[in-house]
Amino acid sequence: MSQASPVLLPIADGARTRAVVLGLLRPHRGPVLLAAVCLVGAAALSLVVAPVLGRITDLALAGAADAMAGPVALLAAAAIGQGVLAFAGLWAVARLGEQVLAAIREDFVARALALPLERIEQGGSGDLTSRITEDIAMVGEAVRTAVPDFAQSALVLALTFLGLTALDWRFALAALLAVPIQALTAGWYLRRSAPIYAERRAAAGGEQQQLLDSLSGAGTVRAFGVADAHVGLVGARIDRSIGAVVTVTLLQTRFFGRLNAAELLGLSAVLVTGFALVDSGAVKVGAALAAALYFAGLFNPVNSVLFLLDVLQSATASLARLVGVTDLPGGEPADLPAESAGGSIEVHGLRYAYVEGHDVLRDVSFTIPEGGSVALVGASGGGKTTLAKLIAGVHRPGSGTVLLGGAATTDLDPVRLRATVALVTQEVHVFAGTLAEDLRLAAPDATDEELWAALETAGLSAWAKALPGGLDTEVGEGSHGVDAARAQHLALARLVLADPAIAILDEATAEAGSSGSRALETAAARVLSGRTSVTVAHRLTQARNADLILVLDSGEIIERGTHDELVAFGGRYARLWEAWAAHRVHPA
Template sequence: MKLPVASPGEVRAEAGELFQQHRGPLSLALSLHVIAAALGLAGPFLLGTMVDAVANGTSTTRIDVLAATLAACILAQALFTRAAVRRSLVLGEKVFAELRETFIARILRLPLSTVERAGTGDLIARTTGDIDALARTVRFAVPEILIAIVTTVLTLAAAILTGPFVAAGAIVGGPLLYAGTRWYLNRARQGYLWERAAYATLDGTVTETVDAARTIENLGLAGVRVRRTESDLAEAYATERRTLFLRSVWFPTAELSYVLPVAATLAWGAWLASAGWATVGQVAAVVLYMVQIVDPVDRLVSWLDELQVGTSSLARVVGVAKVPDDREPTGAAPDGEDIHADDVRYAYVDGQDVLHGVSLELRPGERLAMVGPSGAGKSTLGRLLAGIHPTRAGRVAVGGVELVALELDQLRREVVLVTQEHHVFVGTLRDNLALAAPSASDDELRQALDAVDAREWADALPDGLDTVVGSGGHSVGPARAQQIALARIVLADPHTLVLDEATSLLDPRAARHLERSLSAVLHGRTVVAIAHRLHTAHDADRVGVVEEGRISELGSHHELVEHGGAYAKLWESWHGRSPT
């Protein structure tokens, strides 16, 4: 599943809204640029006037006045340019900060089911590569393009006012520039979207390969992953060739289109001057204007290409907001802590159910273990019980209210899922724990650590709870990182907890001790444990065996062992002896 991409209309609407929000600062910055550009136009005009003055034998005093005026205009232009650039950069930083904050807010509101289906590659690419490209566009491309447009328009206007007949030579480059730019713009958006998508796929492949390196090595899948990476690289290479081809056609065409007017104006002006239709000063001024216009047009062409990259990235960033919500909160409050799954069906791919009419009642305060072969649907069922995924058919409800009808904050007070995936954020250990309970005291944080057998190593850290952990901080191994994640769950204090192989990274002895500690801490709470280690099932009140998307057996450990069915065989295989 790919995250959506915004349409050109939606991108324009987003950009228009941003400009509207910053209309005042934008108007001020543009006004300063207009003044700076207007002062820059005085140079060719004054030089042309000086040429005519010399040709007409005007006194040196007038020429000195013109030269002094030119110097004053240059100084004033430098001052206004500095102020304009500063205003533009400050505005760009503010706009980008708002875009980034809006994007993060949208990412955090994404349904977890969508995030899991989309995978990490596309999401990482949007939060890194696309945001970086957008930053360059907002900070530099947009201001430079606006400046270039203003300067170009004013320079053309000045050339026409100075010598309308001579300025006609500028028309030569117009058709070529229009045709080349139109050809490029018609193809650039799709080309850059293809490029960004290809790199998103490549990022996902590389990330998955690194994260699952041990599994890949153990299963002998290195060759498969190398071929997958090479295929993704080939796709990215093809996209780069495509966008490079577009630039290699457009750039030379554009450069020719704004160099031609200089030569055409010079030749045309020389003929007009010889025919008496224009003065030498007018020709000199207009030719200087044509030379002067080369820089803003060149910058416009260069940054317009960057703008295509930025708008493509903006389309991917804005596209996140198009993900439909998978929840329909009604504001109803659960009446009780019982959880019921009634005839639940779920499919990751349309028409291919992985759960087939599962019904289950969780008794408040019980320990339910779900076991079964890999791919049977245990984790999927656990995610439905935790409200991560909405059902395709049937319903999962807590206290008579469907989980998808609860606000996320309310849902997390009812039931929480913790998996073998975990993350330690950059910050202190206290900050990491307080994510689940911002108002918790240090004593409460230590009690949570104690509950998951992490108190001893946490107290031994250099600065205790104030020790900086995460990337660049104190190293925290996978097992301890998982203990931090479990401590957060203790602090969140839900009445129902779904553990999806939550202790899989701990050695069997530590995992068993940790699970027993959790059982003591979570007394009176409902616990659903999904695991391959069957000691969890042995200690549970009930065991559910999931096979091919159905609960094939449900009962206590001893009942299922005596029954001699699928669970008894699993127990015998895992325990290494006949079930007893």
């Protein structure tokens, strides 16, 4: 069966990326002005050194050693002033950059969390994770080093040419001989490197996606003996990334070779001009020395500016990927109340396909009244989880409708949808922080009493009371360990606090194992009491007490009814129950 190509998350264009950056800088006009003043002042003081050294040279040639004290003191003052202003300017730029970067991070995370899961799945989790890791890191590097260095170097370049002109316009003209080569080199490099950086970012996302797919499915890969094939797939993605890096490296080598040629031409021209002007008496030796020092002092700023274009270009490509996500529509209306649409579920003629032409669900229809319960039973691949996600609003139906309280899931805004239905899967997560903070993710305003009540309902209160700090105990990775069964109990406690009208458990008790299954299933029954529930049954005991059991096979409902009705019917469910009951009486 063919697979659909990933639909990667969007990437913003250059104009939109610049507009976002300017919008983030606009509230910080004061720090921007402070940084500009300090950096301009530092660059201006750096220009004092060359003419003062030239003055000292002229005094030395004239034998006026007694007059050197003033110029030497001026050198010291300029060095101190330059250091202070440069520190202040770079500090202001770095601080401003970190504030902007923090805003970008927060906007990105907020938008990513608000995205429909279906949209993330279309692009693959690797696309999203590479943006929040590698792209954020690249933008952070630019903010902390490249932007301040680039700004300072660009100012030194501009003011140095003013200094050369002040000495003698012919020095500036000689220095300009290097500019065409440098400009052509920069343009040549940027034209060739821009597509490579975009390819490199895309390759990084593909590499992470393949690693996640292969490692998360390691058990299946080993079971089918396709480890070598997956190693080959990972290797191909890595080779794609390495190829982009090698291409950039070769390009950089040629880039710096051309810049060295420009420096040689420009310095030679300045020295020849200085010799001619001194010989004609137009300038003194000190002025010629100052001009040579000015131009030599341009080597690092020029190379820095042109090389940092490389870093800034890569950071811009990363920033465009971040802005592409933050610009996605679908923000949650802040003024809408979190009111439930209602607890009834109506499914009519539902069809869904992950790949067009290969339906996962076909013509699925059923109704659950408010407060009712349904269990989904069937072999793996029958469409149970897909149906659960469609009811939860994770996916949009290909055709047909899913109504919650009479409202179509496709018409419900995210706030109202979350107030109506909650999905708890087998893959639950314990967030780093205190136990109270973990619970309050579902209900930020919940009191301690409400937290303890939720833990009691979820069968976790005894464990929580035994913790060193009770609700204030740090849990999650690196803190107090929470095993898989208790993590599922904790997810059920969050479900109690969220208090949705409809609760969906997609094998949410599967990780408990035989020893903890009874306690977890008992807790799940208490949590689901009084609310409409859909249970993807991992054990048939979960289905036995449901008001309606749906047996799915190849995306279709092949049997429906209560437990007693289906056992009496003698079909697929009856055979499953007979095998399950025999296994429980005579366990292997």
